[in-house]
Amino acid sequence: QVQLVESGGGLVQAGGSLRLSCAASGRTYSSYVMGWFRQAPGKEREFVAAISRSGGGTFYADSVKGRFTISRDNAKKSVYLQMISLKPEDTAVYYCAAQGGSNYWRASSYDYWGQGTQVTVSS
Numbered sequence: 001q002v003q004l005v006e007s008g009g010g011l012v013q014a015g016g017s018l019r020l021s022c023a024a025s026g027r028t029y030s031s032y033v034m035g036w037f038r039q040a041p042g043k044e045r046e047f048v049a050a051i052s053r054s055g056g057g058t059f060y061a062d063s064v065k066g067r068f069t070i071s072r073d074n075a076k077k078s079v080y081l082q083m084i085s086l087k088p089e090d091t092a093v094y095y096c097a098a099q100g101g102s103n104y105w106r107a108s109s110y111d112y113w114g115q116g117t118q119v120t121v122s123s
Contacts, residue, residue, distance in 0.1 A: 002026040002112040004096045009117030012086055016121070020081040022096030022114055030074040033101045035110060036081045038092035045095070049081060050104035059104055086121045093118050
């Protein structure tokens with residue numbers, strides 16, 4: 001069992017930066033692939049980024065590649081999403097998720113989810 005709690009969301013102007021954090025509980029945190037998803041009003045939840053168990057592999061949606069960076073600290077049981085050059089279309093609730101390790105881009109592959117943190121980018 002893993003519990004996930006996101007933090008770091010907020011209101012930022014276009015071009016600004018935010019760093020999201022996700023703190024996990026549970027002994028087996030390092031055995032999970034971690035992902036970030038987002039959901040804007042009226043839209044489906046979409047993949048943003050994922051990171052392998054060791055942190056050696058990272059994967060990004062095309063829409064955020066070059067602007068977002070996912071990282072993890074297994075000692076702190078945390079995963080992060082550094083976001084720069086934010087755009088109004090990045091506005092969404094951002095969710096942290098954990099899974100055993102397949103099809104990282106699919107929300108249905110993830111077993112555990114946080115409650116989400118709101119990111120709003122003003123133009």
